[in-house]
Amino acid sequence: MSRTQRSLQLAAYADGEVAQAQRAAIEQELAKSPVALREVEDIRAQRAALHRVFIEASPTAELSERIQARIREDRQRASGRTWRIGLASAFAAAAVIMMSVRLIGPELWHQELVSPPPLVARALAVDAVLGAHRVCSTLSDGTAHDEFRVGQKSIVEANRILKALRAMPKEGAALPDLSESKYALSSACACALVSNCEVVHATYNSADGVTLSVWMSDRPLALSGASKLRRVSGEGGRVYQVAEVAGGYSIVQWDERLASVVLCGEMPADQLLKIADRIQPFGSAARPTVGPRVAIVEMALLRRS
Amino acid sequence: MSGKSFEEIALPHLDVLYRYARRLTPDAHAAEDLVQDTYLKAYKAFGKFELREFGVRPWLLKILHNTFLNGEAKKKHAAHSTEPQVLDTARAAAEIGSVEGDLRIDLDGLDDEVKRALEQLSPDFRSILLLWASMELSYQEIAEILSVPIGTVMSRLHRARQQMMTLLADYKFRGRGEPPNGREAT
Known part of the structure; x- marks a missing residue:
């Protein structure tokens, strides 16, 4: 011994x-x-x-009172929230119908590109992604995901709630269904990877205990800070940034319709890229994927015409 | 859930939660914030909590622990730190590997030094020492709270204890102008 x-x-x-x-x-x-x-x-x-x-160390007497007051407030707010979510769902449904009508014209695509100025590409350190992935993936009771905790809900229900709460960073975006890749949604939250950037983070688990993190942000992000960082072409003209990190983790990022998707998992990059190829953040009927630089060019042409 | 309200079940553990938070965080104000956040999160998740084998206290401690780690991670992100947690652990392990030896110090009257040493430990080591020493928790309960296997609890505790004794030896011997040679100091 x-x-x-x-x-x-x-x-x-x-x-x-x-x-x-x-x-x-x-x-x-x-x-x-x-x-x-x-x-x-x-x-x-x-x-x-x-x-x-x-x-x-001993807590002050006021701490207990303050906590009780906050719980009372939260209880009151929660009783009002049901009504607000119901109303928000109705608005969301109406918005979907309007969007469907507007989708007929190709010019909509260009108009949408103009809408969220300024176009900001921020460098997102690979370690920050990995750190956030590790922290969130270790929270088995979902304590970091209270706001948008999905529990046993299906992906459809989860997306409906996120939409009703206006939590998705981009209109029309939805958390991907990864059941084909054998990953089930376990939680979702608004984890800020970088400041001033709307991000929804979802974790998915496989039966053998592998956690996959998916972030969707409201603007293009760029990975940085990894020694092994490369660009890879994927399905539908996507250009992936791929980082492989010590410990067997890989990170994949791509831009789509002025949003960014980042994937992180403890697996080889090739395996993660296969999962990325199946992800359609804007649904299977998504319009052509255009990277931010191409988008700017198209936008300029539209303005000239 | 035995018909009791959340407040009736959870608030009796306020003292323990605050004490744990106070030694994890730098000041009383931060500790109060952490405890308050913990209770709010616990309240929101209470519907899904069942009084399982270990009761409500480890569950509350787990939420506090995770909230604390989350806060630390966010601080790191805000500071654009590029140092992954794994490096901290690896570095700590390397440091400890270099101080294997018999460290013997009489800890009576060294409470201030114990506090200082605790503050200098990594959050992982600090939290495991507090859970172990302060609440009569079993290894299994600590494993539940930290979401790690029992073997990890044992080895992490071992390393945390060693690192703490190294720090205490350093304070004590440096204070007296003697080298921390790892031998009996009393």
């Missing part, structure tokens, strides 16, 4: 975490070994010292 393993065993003993049979064996050893006994005593002394500094 290595020195570390021995220490772990003694610590487990000191913490009352060993079975009765093992306990007797360790106690026999402690009776014979002053070094082992000292180690157990030290662990207990450290625990006692930490406990002393822990109990020093």
